[in-house]
Amino acid sequence: MLLVSAAVAALLSASAPQERPPVARQESTSNVAPALFPKPPPAGPIFKLINYDEDWSYLRAPEKRTSIWSDLKYVPLGDQSWLSIGGEARWRAEYRGHERFGRGLQDDNGDLQQRLRLWGDLHLTPNLRAFVDIQDARSVGLDSGTPITEESHADFHQAFIEGSLPVGDANVRLRVGRQEFGVGAFRLFEMREGTNTRVALDLARLMVDRPTGWSGGVFGGYAVRESKASWDDATNYDYKLYGGMASRALGEGPTAPRLELFYVNTDRKGIAFDTGVAGRDDRNTYSVRVFGRRGSYDYDVEGVLQRGDFRGLDARAWYVSATGGKTFDHPWSPRVAVRFDAASGDKDRNDNKLNTYNQLYVPAVSLRTDFGVSNMVLVQPQVTFKPTQKLLVGLQTAGLWRESKDDGVYLLSGQVLRSATEGAASHVGWRYAAWASYPLNPFVTLTGIANYTQAGKFLKQSGARDQSYAGLVLGVKF
Numbered sequence: 001m002l003l004v005s006a007a008v009a010a011l012l013s014a015s016a017p018q019e020r021p022p023v024a025r026q027e028s029t030s031n032v033a034p035a036l037f038p039k040p041p042p043a044g045p046i047f048k049l050i051n052y053d054e055d056w057s058y059l060r061a062p063e064k065r066t067s068i069w070s071d072l073k074y075v076p077l078g079d080q081s082w083l084s085i086g087g088e089a090r091w092r093a094e095y096r097g098h099e100r101f102g103r104g105l106q107d108d109n110g111d112l113q114q115r116l117r118l119w120g121d122l123h124l125t126p127n128l129r130a131f132v133d134i135q136d137a138r139s140v141g142l143d144s145g146t147p148i149t150e151e152s153h154a155d156f157h158q159a160f161i162e163g164s165l166p167v168g169d170a171n172v173r174l175r176v177g178r179q180e181f182g183v184g185a186f187r188l189f190e191m192r193e194g195t196n197t198r199v200a201l202d203l204a205r206l207m208v209d210r211p212t213g214w215s216g217g218v219f220g221g222y223a224v225r226e227s228k229a230s231w232d233d234a235t236n237y238d239y240k241l242y243g244g245m246a247s248r249a250l251g252e253g254p255t256a257p258r259l260e261l262f263y264v265n266t267d268r269k270g271i272a273f274d275t276g277v278a279g280r281d282d283r284n285t286y287s288v289r290v291f292g293r294r295g296s297y298d299y300d301v302e303g304v305l306q307r308g309d310f311r312g313l314d315a316r317a318w319y320v321s322a323t324g325g326k327t328f329d330h331p332w333s334p335r336v337a338v339r340f341d342a343a344s345g346d347k348d349r350n351d352n353k354l355n356t357y358n359q360l361y362v363p364a365v366s367l368r369t370d371f372g373v374s375n376m377v378l379v380q381p382q383v384t385f386k387p388t389q390k391l392l393v394g395l396q397t398a399g400l401w402r403e404s405k406d407d408g409v410y411l412l413s414g415q416v417l418r419s420a421t422e423g424a425a426s427h428v429g430w431r432y433a434a435w436a437s438y439p440l441n442p443f444v445t446l447t448g449i450a451n452y453t454q455a456g457k458f459l460k461q462s463g464a465r466d467q468s469y470a471g472l473v474l475g476v477k478f
Contacts, residue, residue, distance in 0.1 A: 047477050050180050050191065051119060052131050052158070056084050069443075069478055084121040088477040090114070092196070094470070099144045100370070100417060101455055101464035111142035113150065113196045117157065127165060131179075133158035137197040146228075149195040149413065153230040158200050170215075173207045178224065181361075183245065184260050184289050187302055187321055190363040199361065200224055202235045216246030216261075223268075238269040243285075250290075257292035266360065271310075273356045273374075274408035274416050275349060279311025283358055298337075299324045310354045317357040319343040319373060334385040341365050345375025345407030346420075356407055364412055366398040367433035367451050368469050372414060375407040376400060376428070393436045400428040402458060409458070423461030430454045447473040 048054050059065050059074035060082070075083040092113045099106060119133035135157035139150045160177025180200045183189040192199040203221035220242035222235045243264030250257040264285050272278035284307050291300035304319040325337030343357040357374045365373050366380060382396035402409060408419040409428055433451035440446060453467040 049193065050182055051086060051133065052121065052160075052179070054084075054086070054121075057082075057123075072478065080123075080125055082123050084123075085119070086121070086478060087116075087118040088475065089116050090473065090475045092471055092473045094472075095468075096144065097468035098465045099467070100411075101453075101459055101462075101467050103417075103464070105144045107142055107144040109141060109143070112140045113142075114138050114140075115196055115198075119158070127163060129162050131158060131160050131162070131177075132156065135198065139196060147413070148226045148228060149192065149197055152197045152226055152228050152233075155231055155233045157198065169210055169212075171209045173205075173209070175203075175205045175207070178202050179205070181219075183262055184287075185291070185300055185302065185321075186363050187319075188262065188264070188285065188287060188304070189361045192361065192363075194364055197226070199226070201241075212249070214246050214248045216244065218242075218244040239266070240268075241266045250292075255293040257290055260287075260289040260291075262287040262289070264360075265308075266358070271358075271414070272416075273310070273354065274346065274410075274419055275354070276419075277311070281308070281310045281315065281358060283308030283310070283315055285358070285360070296327050296329070297324070298327070304357075306358060313352055313354045315354045315358075317344045317355050319357050319359075321373075332385040332387055334383065337382050337384075339378070339380040339382065341373055341376065341378040341380075342403060343373040343376055345402060345404030347404055347406055349406060355404070359410070359414060362412065366400070366431050367396060367435060367449065368431070368453070370412060370417075370467075371400065372410040372412045374410040374414070375403050376409070377403050391436060391438050394434065396433050398431040398433075400431065400456070401426045402428060418459060418462045418464070423458040425457035425461060427456035428458050429456040443476060443478055445473075445475045447475070449473070 056073040059070050065071050065074060072085045075085065077083055093110065094113065095110045096107050115135070115137045117133060117135045119131065122130045124130065133156070134154060135152070136154040137150070137152050139146050142150060156178060158178050158180060160175050160179045162173055162175040164171055164173040166172075178200050180191045180198065181189050181203060182191055201221055201223055203219050205217060205219040207217035209215050221240070222237060223239035223241070225234050225236035227233055241264055243262070245260065245262045247258060247260040250259055265283070266285065267280070267282045269280045270278050271281045285304060287302060287304045289300070289302040292298070299322075301322040302320070306315060306317040308315040319342070321339070321341045323337055323339040325335050327333060327335040343359070344355045345357070346355045347353070359372045359374050362373055365371055365376065365378055378398055378400050380396055380398040382394065384392065384394045386392055405424060405426060406420050409417045411417045431451055431453045433449075435447065435449045437445060437447040449469070449471040451469050455464040455466050
C-alpha cells in the first residue's frame with residue numbers, strides 16, 4: 001500500500017478489504033527502452049503495509065524487467081540468488097490546534113515532518129534471505145515537543161535473517177532479528193505507521209503457513225529502546241514478550257469467515273497508569289477475532305482478555321472492538337459502517353486490583369494519532385466513497401466516553417492525558433473528521449486529513465479546549 005497518514009491507515013485497517021493502487025509492472029512489449037517507472041497494468045501486486053511481505057520474484061524473467069524500477073526490485077546475483085531494493089519517502093505538513101487539548105507546550109505555526117527509509121531484501125537461496133531496513137525521521141518547527149515517535153535519526157529499523165523449509169503441505173519459516181510485527185487487524189500490535197517513526201521489535205519467530213487448515217506460529221523477544229540520535233537504538237531488556245497465534249478459515253471461498261487466535265505475555269518495567277506509580281506489568285493477553293464478508297456486508301469482531309500482575313496488584317482487563325459495514329452497488333462504491341470500541345478502566349484505586357487495559361502497540365482508534373483505547377468507549381459511524389476512479393474520500397464522526405469514572409484518559413503512547421481526579425463526568429468528547437487520498441501514480445499518493453474534536457464535559461472539567469488538526473501527506477514508495 002502506498003503511504004498514507006496514520007489516521008487513514010488506522011481507519012482502513014478496521015474496514016473492509018481496501019482498494020489500493022496496484023504496483024506497477026513491466027511494459028507488455030519487451031523491446032521498448034526502459035522507463036524510469038513502468039506503466040501499470042489494470043491489476044497486479046501491491047505495496048504492502050509491512051514491506052518484508054512483498055514478493056517480487058515474478059520479475060525473475062529478464063523480459064519482465066523493462067524499467068529502472070523493475071531492475072531495482074529484482075537484481076540477479078547468481079543462478080538462485082537475487083536482491084530486491086525498495087524505499088519510501090513521506091513528507092507531512094501539519095497544523096495542530098490545542099494539542100493535548102491545550103495542555104503543555106503548543107505548536108501555533110505548523111510543522112513539517114519527513115520520514116525516509118531504504119531497504120534491501122537479499123535472497124541468498126530460495127530458502128534463505130536477509131533483510132535490512134534503515135529509517136530516518138525528522139521534524140521541523142514542532143514547538144510542542146519532539147518525542148521519539150516524531151524524530152529519530154538514521155538507524156537500523158529492521159535487520160533479520162529468515163530461513164524456510166517445506167514440510168508436507170506447509171511452509172515453515174524461522175525469522176530472527178529486528179522486525180516489524182503486525183497482528184491481525186493491528187488492534188494489539190501495529191507498526192506505528194501514523195507517527196513519524198515506525199516501530200519494530202527484536203524477535204525470534206517460528207511460522208507455519210498452510211494453504212488450508214490451521215496456520216500459525218510462536219514468537220519471543222524484546223522491545224527496542226529507541227533513541228533520537230543516529231545508530232543508537234538497542235534491545236530493551238526491560239520489556240520482554242513471548243506468545244503464539246493460530247488462524248484458519250471457517251468455510252470455503254475467499255469471503256468465508258476466518259478465525260484468529262492470539263496470545264502474548266508482556267513483561268515490562270517502568271510502566272505507569274493513572275495510579276501515578278510506575279512499576280512492573282507482567283500481563284497475559286488473550287484475543288479471539290472473527291472476520292469475513294457476506295454478500296455486500298463485511299464484519300470484523302475481536303475480543304481481548306488480560307490477566308496478570310502490576311506491581312503486586314491483580315491485573316484484570318478487557319477490550320472489545322467490532323466493525324460492520326455495507327458496500328452499495330453504485331459507481332462511487334459507497335461503504336457505510338459503524339465501529340465500536342470499548343476497553344476497561346480501573347474501578348477502584350484501593351481494591352488491590354488494576355482494571356486498566358494495557359493497550360500494547362495499539363493504532364489510533366479515531367482519525368488523529370492521540371487517543372488510545374484504555375478506559376475508552378467509542379462509537380464511530382463512517383462513510384467512504386470514490387467520486388472518481390482514483391479519489392478515495394472518508395467521512396466519520398466519533399463519540400467518546402470513559403468506561404470508568406475512576407480512571408483517566410490515555411494517549412496513544414500509554415501516558416495519561418487527563419487523570420480521573422480532574423473530572424467526574426464520563427463524556428470525553430465528539431470528533432468530526434474527513435480525509436481524502438489520491439494516487440498520483442502507482443508510486444506517489446497525496447492524502448489530506450482534517451478533524452475537529454469538541455471537548456466533552458470531562459475534558460472541560462479539566463480546563464481543556466477544543467482540538468483541531470489538519471495534515472497534508474505526500475508519500476512516495478518504490
